[in-house]
Amino acid sequence: MKVYDVVPGLEFDPEKDFEQSPAWFLDGTHSVPPWTPMFGWFWISFCRHGMQYGAEKLSLPTVKGWDWRFMNGGGYLTLLLVKSEEEKQRREKRFRKAILPFIEDYDGLWNGFVEEILGRYENLKSLNLDEATNIELLDNFEETINTCRRMWEIHMYMMYGTYTAYILFENMCRELAGIDDTSPLFHKLVSGFDNKVFQVDRKLWECSIRAQKEGLADVFLQNEPADIAAALAKTDKGKAFLKDFMDFMNEDGWRMQRMSEINLPTWVEDPTPALGNVKQFLSKGGDFNLDEKRQKNAEEREAAEKEVLAKVPQEQRGWFEQLMRMAQKCGIFSEEHDHYLDLYTHAMMRRSALGLGKRWAQEGTIDDPEDMFFLIPDEIRRAGINPDQFDMRYIVNRRKAEWEEWQKTPNPPAMLKEGFDLDQAMGVLVQSNDPIALKVVVGAMPEVRPELKADLYGTCGSPGVAEGPARVIMTEDELHLVKEGDILVAATTSPSWTPIFSMIKGVIVDRGASLSHAAIVGREYGIPVVMNVFEGTQKIKSGQRVKVDANMGTVYIQD
Amino acid sequence: MADKWIFWFNELRSEHNDMVGKKCANLGEMVHLGMRVPPGFAISVDGYKRFMQTTGAGKEIREYVRKNKKDLKDAVGKQVEASRFIRDVIQSKPMPEDMKLLLWEYYEQLCEQLQCTDVPVAIRSSGAISMPGQMETYLNVCGKKEIIEKVIQVWGSAFTTRAIAFRLEKNMELDKAPIGVAVLKMVNAKCAGVTLTVLPTTGDLSKTVVEGNWGLGESVVSGEITPDSFIVDKESGKAETTINKKTKMVVYKASGIGIVKVPDDLQEKPCLNKEELEEIVRIAKDVEAHFDMPQDMEWVFDADLYFPENLFWVQTRPAKYTQKKENQDEYLAELMTRIFKM
Numbered sequence: 001m002k003v004y005d006v007v008p009g010l011e012f013d014p015e016k017d018f019e020q021s022p023a024w025f026l027d028g029t030h031s032v033p034p035w036t037p038m039f040g041w042f043w044i045s046f047c048r049h050g051m052q053y054g055a056e057k058l059s060l061p062t063v064k065g066w067d068w069r070f071m072n073g074g075g076y077l078t079l080l081l082v083k084s085e086e087e088k089q090r091r092e093k094r095f096r097k098a099i100l101p102f103i104e105d106y107d108g109l110w111n112g113f114v115e116e117i118l119g120r121y122e123n124l125k126s127l128n129l130d131e132a133t134n135i136e137l138l139d140n141f142e143e144t145i146n147t148c149r150r151m152w153e154i155h156m157y158m159m160y161g162t163y164t165a166y167i168l169f170e171n172m173c174r175e176l177a178g179i180d181d182t183s184p185l186f187h188k189l190v191s192g193f194d195n196k197v198f199q200v201d202r203k204l205w206e207c208s209i210r211a212q213k214e215g216l217a218d219v220f221l222q223n224e225p226a227d228i229a230a231a232l233a234k235t236d237k238g239k240a241f242l243k244d245f246m247d248f249m250n251e252d253g254w255r256m257q258r259m260s261e262i263n264l265p266t267w268v269e270d271p272t273p274a275l276g277n278v279k280q281f282l283s284k285g286g287d288f289n290l291d292e293k294r295q296k297n298a299e300e301r302e303a304a305e306k307e308v309l310a311k312v313p314q315e316q317r318g319w320f321e322q323l324m325r326m327a328q329k330c331g332i333f334s335e336e337h338d339h340y341l342d343l344y345t346h347a348m349m350r351r352s353a354l355g356l357g358k359r360w361a362q363e364g365t366i367d368d369p370e371d372m373f374f375l376i377p378d379e380i381r382r383a384g385i386n387p388d389q390f391d392m393r394y395i396v397n398r399r400k401a402e403w404e405e406w407q408k409t410p411n412p413p414a415m416l417k418e419g420f421d422l423d424q425a426m427g428v429l430v431q432s433n434d435p436i437a438l439k440v441v442v443g444a445m446p447e448v449r450p451e452l453k454a455d456l457y458g459t460c461g462s463p464g465v466a467e468g469p470a471r472v473i474m475t476e477d478e479l480h481l482v483k484e485g486d487i488l489v490a491a492t493t494s495p496s497w498t499p500i501f502s503m504i505k506g507v508i509v510d511r512g513a514s515l516s517h518a519a520i521v522g523r524e525y526g527i528p529v530v531m532n533v534f535e536g537t538q539k540i541k542s543g544q545r546v547k548v549d550a551n552m553g554t555v556y557i558q559d
Numbered sequence: 560m561a562d563k564w565i566f567w568f569n570e571l572r573s574e575h576n577d578m579v580g581k582k583c584a585n586l587g588e589m590v591h592l593g594m595r596v597p598p599g600f601a602i603s604v605d606g607y608k609r610f611m612q613t614t615g616a617g618k619e620i621r622e623y624v625r626k627n628k629k630d631l632k633d634a635v636g637k638q639v640e641a642s643r644f645i646r647d648v649i650q651s652k653p654m655p656e657d658m659k660l661l662l663w664e665y666y667e668q669l670c671e672q673l674q675c676t677d678v679p680v681a682i683r684s685s686g687a688i689s690m691p692g693q694m695e696t697y698l699n700v701c702g703k704k705e706i707i708e709k710v711i712q713v714w715g716s717a718f719t720t721r722a723i724a725f726r727l728e729k730n731m732e733l734d735k736a737p738i739g740v741a742v743l744k745m746v747n748a749k750c751a752g753v754t755l756t757v758l759p760t761t762g763d764l765s766k767t768v769v770e771g772n773w774g775l776g777e778s779v780v781s782g783e784i785t786p787d788s789f790i791v792d793k794e795s796g797k798a799e800t801t802i803n804k805k806t807k808m809v810v811y812k813a814s815g816i817g818i819v820k821v822p823d824d825l826q827e828k829p830c831l832n833k834e835e836l837e838e839i840v841r842i843a844k845d846v847e848a849h850f851d852m853p854q855d856m857e858w859v860f861d862a863d864l865y866f867p868e869n870l871f872w873v874q875t876r877p878a879k880y881t882q883k884k885e886n887q888d889e890y891l892a893e894l895m896t897r898i899f900k901m
Binding site: 062084086093095097100103104164168318319323423427430431433448450 | 728851895
């Protein structure tokens with residue numbers, strides 16, 4: 001019997017797909033290392049759907065979202081451009097109306113979506129997976145598929161609308177006040193705001209204070225993160241602490257260790273990463289420094305607002321200020337959406353798939369509950385109601401072997417038609433005016449200034465200057481290696497990296513734009529961030545002394 | 560490369576941007592909107608490519624860039640040198656025979672159409688992607704020989720130092736310049752000016768503002784003189800007229816443009832009569848309705864032709880204006896729309 005493609009209909013096919021577009025880019029932020037087949041199926045199917053849905057709902061004048069293909073565990077994407085001038089004009093007309101909800105009541109719009117999606121999660125979680133019938137388990141999985149689809153619709157609709165406002169604000173700052181998004185003054189305008197991710201970090205810090213007060217600090221400090229839970233369970237005080245900690249996890253711990261994958265446990269299943277964060281707070285000591293910094297950032301922001309508003313002609317101030325408030329929400333959205341949308345939905349996917357997986361393992365359909373991640377929805381439907389009648393191991397085994405192969409060789413950064421080069425492909429991205437391509441994928445290109453004699457040139461994500469030992473971190477599971485005072489060097493960062501920002505002195509990332517995670521969080525913590533240096537993780541070795549001057553966009557390797 | 564590389568403006572629309580550059584595509588679009596533009600034709604990007612390929616200039620430039628790529632990124636001095644070298648290469652090549660004959664054929668047809676020999680034309684660059692104004696324009700070009708010469712010079716102007724630096728900065732390929740050329744009749748401007756289909760200071764959309772002066776439009780655009788001003792109600796057509804004393808105007812000189820004194824008897828005379836003003840407003844309203852967005856437009860009346868054939872349009876683009884307070888949300892929506900046009 002023929003084994004299905006991983007993502008039927010959306011597997012990369014050079015012959016046909018190059019006819020459609022000469023350049024397909026690897027989504028290096030999300031699909032490195034290569035995805036498990038089930039996660040790939042979800043992402044390719046629905047991120048793609050969400051982007052096209054968002055672009056269409058807003059009727060973006062120049063772009064119809066992105067198309068995606070799956071290849072060897074990697075996600076490859078290309079833009080869908082509006083082809084004729086006439087259609088652009090038609091879309092423009094609709095866009096002017098479609099964008100209004102963002103302008104009229106941004107908070108109402110976003111909060112409404114958060115409420116909707118949290119309602120869906122509650123509904124999914126209300127099923128007791130161990131006691132559910134096979135039909136209920138399958139229903140739960142189908143509902144998870146629908147939830148993921150809806151999540152991506154909200155995600156991309158919000159992201160396109162929000163980033164459009166942000167880009168306009170950048171342009172207007174340039175036009176009216178002469179500052180652009182890599183200038184420190186601009187960064188002051190958009191920092192000093194709280195968000196859900198920071199609130200979770202704060203709760204973790206509060207746990208460290210409680211551990212200190214109750215004499216549990218040593219349990220943390222003398223154990224490896226993976227052993228802390230067991231060590232806590234040995235005493236009554238520790239048990240009580242752990243119970244409250246798990247309640248907190250059940251509230252806010254529905255997130256994945258790896259931002260875009262489901263084969264690692266959620267914090268709810270295994271609180272090791274969260275307990276590791278508490279340990280880091282304990283060994284660092286002192287206050288939750290983000291509070292103090294935010295206070296300072298907020299004051300600086302108010303001063304910056306005054307300075308910039310004074311440069312704007314009187315009669316333009318009204319709308320400029322309204323636009324500025326929208327742009328300021330952009331950073332909050334950029335962080336919060338990961339928490340409420342991607343991470344939470346992925347946690348739901350894992351929960352539902354493992355619910356089925358446990359049952360199937362009992363019935364002998366598969367060997368291990370986690371083998372579910374090597375199946376795709378059509379296959380799950382095949383055995384969903386009567387798992388005892390089917391043996392799915394032959395598909396699991398074949399896919400697992402493939403997946404292991406994928407891990408051995410990195411996927412190429414782009415698939416290009418013969419005769420088409422990367423520079424041309426980047427040019428197309430920029431010309432599309434696609435807000436997500438501009439603010440997250442491409443970013444500003446660094447200016448090489450030989451007179452500065454730097455080892456690497458990048459752009460400023462957050463202003464400041466710092467010096468210290470470099471710590472090159474490639475994946476989330478190396479985060480515990482970060483020490484107080486390090487300069488973090490990474491390809492990119494994501495929300496699960498946020499807690500370490502309280503310890504480090506500066507950040508160097510290979511890729512990023514002004515709305516990338518590292519830039520937003522760096523600004524809140526008031527540490528310098530240099531972005532788009534492209535080869536930081538290749539040129540810098542852990543332990544080398546480095547100096548970052550974000551204001552100039554330079555990095556100096558001093559050893 | 561397409562076989563056809565030369566087009567009359569009425570064969571073009573704005574979707575031909577990549578083929579002939581923005582300026583030519585815009586002129587084509589304006590023709591289709593019922594706006595009369597100075598008669599002329601466009602040389603496509605393929606015309607440029609054909610020249611570069613046939614003459615071997617493209618190959619020489621590629622070689623040079625390949626050899627000097629590293630230096631070019633670092634030193635401004637090198638970029639100046641590269642600009643000189645590349646422009647010399649281009650300008651040293653004669654126009655291929657078949658291209659020359661076709662260009663002449665179009666020019667002759669233009670002369671015929673305007674019933675005059677060696678009609679003076681303006682030759683302007685028309686980039687397919689917007690680059691800060693670094694390309695050149697040649698005015699008052701007359702006769703077959705000079706036309707060929709200036710077209711080649713416009714192609715060369717795609718390699719000014721600033722253009723080279725810009726392309727390096729944006730990581731664009733250096734040896735490829737998607738540049739089109741517009742060849743259009745020089746308008747012998749009687750008077751010229753601008754029209755906004757919105758009152759820019761208050762955002763009042765019920766009014767159209769027309770401002771004009773004798774001579775070319777440059778004096779109005781640059782704000783050097785106080786022009787005549789006509790504020791016309793779009794609904795009723797009623798005009799609020801302010802005639803100012805216009806002492807200076809801009810005219811074409813043998814090369815380029817210059818400022819001269821306005822003859823005494825014209826200084827306090829309105830530069831537009833009633834029917835000319837009405838014709839401007841009529842077309843402006845149509846164009847605004849087509850784009851569904853207030854427009855900022857430039858017009859010229861030709862002294863050699865008769866009304867209404869003497870009204871030419873040279874530009875239309877979205878207008879910038881202060882919005883009314885109550886329309887702030889809509890105004891922001893409109894500004895957001897514009898960022899997709901960059």
